[in-house]
Amino acid sequence: MSETIVIVGAGQAAAQAVDSLRRAGFAGRLVVVGDEPYLPYQRPPLSKKFLAGELPLERLTIRPASFYEGAGVELRLGVRAEGLDLAGRTLLLGDGERIGYDRLLLATGSQPRRATVPGHDLVGVHVLRTIADVDRIRAELAPGARIAIVGAGYVGLEVAATCVALGHPVEVIEAAPRVLARVAAPEVSAFYAAEHARHGVRLHLGTGLAAFLPRADDSRRVGAVVTTGGERLAADLVVVGIGVVPNTGLALAAGLACDNGIAVDAGCRTSDPHVYAAGDCASQAGPRYGRRVRLESVDNAFEQAKTAAANLLGGEVVHDRVPWFWSDQYDLKLLIAGLAGEHDRVVLRGRPEDRSFACCYLRGPALVAIDCINSPKDYMAAKKLIAEALPLDPARLADPAVALKDAAA
Ligand SMILES: Cc1cc2nc3c(=O)[nH]c(=O)nc-3n(C[C@H](O)[C@H](O)[C@H](O)COP(=O)(O)OP(=O)(O)OC[C@H]3O[C@@H](n4cnc5c(N)ncnc54)[C@H](O)[C@@H]3O)c2cc1C
Structure with a gap:
């Protein structure tokens, strides 16, 4: 009887895994389950050209529908995988469907860390991870809207660059004393801070987020951001970009080992021999760094998916690549x-x-x-x-x- 491989999550890693599995000759049943209602798409343009309105939705799609049809993939989009029974090798979907598998790939990605300060649930306070997030942000980007961005990591700074180029006044609030503090040397931080300042972005460094305040004329909508330094910054729209957390809920509930992500070995194998993980959700013990590393990049999702696909089919591939990443600002x-x-x-x-x-x-x-x-x-x-x-x-x-x-x- 032919085998079944199920992929949970329909993002960057999933799209690559489908391609690699079929190219390697896997002819069995292949099911991809994704909770977003879209074919797997690229996220990098979400903070760049797509946010700017310079890229149509169709151009985000990694592969067209015909690719999945041609590859004989059963797509279950807009439905969440709610439960994973490792002993019974069965995945339970939100619509009640149960899918038995021989091997499973978890490619569930990550989700934005949310602000928890008072006012965090006011209308106009956003995160940016999905097409739906950008649709909501763009709907509120009225001409001249004042934008506050919380977090000066790559996503926050890219949104700042995009919004200032669209003509919006932009303030960036960052708790660390410099931009890109977690990922770059002070020299690089200083360069990017100067570039943003030159384009008119107002940076508030070394000051945290204390609260969001409602507008005077609409108590449901955000009207200002208060910093831990006591400054009050008027804002019509806020984007919170304070990092992501890996989507490990399904894995944890099933009893898979997790450690800042779903714990995998150098071959993307989890603690269950039938389950693999790749991409933002995977915390990998590889040969290169001598410790677990969880990366958030297209390249990592792509390469780990290739490794996982080979090993899902019985290979012995070890993931040992120099990681890479890019960021476009101005x-x-x-x-x-x-x-x-x-x-x-x-x-x-x-x-x-x-x-x-x-x-x-x-x-x-x-x-x-x-x-x-x-x-x-x-x-x-x-x-x-x-x-x-x-x-x-x-x-x-x-x-x-x-x-x-x-x-x-
Ligand atoms: C705004 C933005 C800009 C970025 N810019 C860059 C860049 O310039 N360069 C770069 O290298 N990287 C960039 N990245 C990071 C890159 O996009 C990610 O690292 C990459 O998408 C990870 O791929 P993935 O397949 O692991 O996860 P994702 O692409 O996030 O896909 C995971 C999918 O699984 C779904 N899912 C989760 N749980 C379930 C479940 N239980 N059931 C069903 N579906 C589920 C999620 O909703 C999601 O659709 C950016 C990310 C963002 C958000």
């Missing part, structure tokens, strides 16, 4: 390879004032990560250097006249 293309935070010092390559430079993160003599700002050539060379962990000469590394690939000690 005319700045930031490409990141590796993981900052693994380093003990940074070397700048080029000058931030030229708006084209790289921030190299070193541990000992080896490159462990790089932020390339409008500097795509360095990015390509850096991925290889990070993977190979070759000792580098810091003086050559700092000299943009020396090609990065020639910076070896």
Whole structure:
């Protein structure tokens, strides 16, 4: 009898897993369950061109409907997987359907962390993760609307860049003393803070969120944000971008091991031999970092889904890639390879004032990560250097006249 593979979550990782499973010759029953009413779509444009109204909905879709038809995939969209019975190998859907499986892939992604301060449930306070979130935000983006963004991570800063370009006054509130504090070196933070200030974004750094206040003329709608520093900032619309939490509810309730995400090994296997996990929801113990790492990026979802698909079919593939990520703000293309935070010092390559430079993160003599700002050539060379962990000469590394690939000690 033919086998059944079920994928829970219909996002970036799911779309890739479908492709990889069919390409590898899996001819059995393939079911994808997603709680959003859309075919798997790309989220990066949600804070960029889609929010700006420059990209139609159809362009978000990763693969057209014909791809899933052609691949013989049974799509269950707009329905949530509510229960997972590991012993009975059965998935229970919100509409009552039960689907038996031989192997299952959890690709449930993550959800935005919500603000919990007084007024958090006022109309006009948003998060940004889905098409539905953007639809709600766009419906309220009246000309001149004053925008407050809570959190100066990538999503918050991208929304700031998009909204200021649309002509809105924008305030950003960040509890850390600098933007991108969790992910980038102070030099990169300072550069981005200056760029945002130059475009007219008002940054409030080192101050947390205390409350949202209602409007004087409509007590249901947000009218202001109060910071822990006591400042009161008028706002018609708020976007809260304070990070995400992995969607582990289904896995936890089923009894799968979780540790800041669904715990998987280097082959994307969970603590149940029939269940795998990939993407934002997966916390992976891989060979590269010697600890569990949970990443939130398209590349990670894509690569882990490929690994999971191979192993769902009996393979022994190990996920050991240098991670990468990108962020677009204004005319700045930031490409990141590796993981900052693994380093003990940074070397700048080029000058931030030229708006084209790289921030190299070193541990000992080896490159462990790089932020390339409008500097795509360095990015390509850096991925290889990070993977190979070759000792580098810091003086050559700092000299943009020396090609990065020639910076070896
Ligand atoms: C605004 C924004 C901008 C971003 N920009 C970038 C960028 O520039 N570069 C980059 O690399 N990454 C970016 N990312 C991150 C990237 O989009 C994610 O890392 C990627 O989408 C993760 O893919 P995934 O398949 O793990 O999860 P997702 O794409 O989130 O898919 C998971 C799906 O599973 C569904 N689901 C969850 N639980 C259930 C359940 N029980 N039953 C059914 N369905 C369920 C979810 O609703 C969701 O539809 C951005 C993300 C956002 C939100």
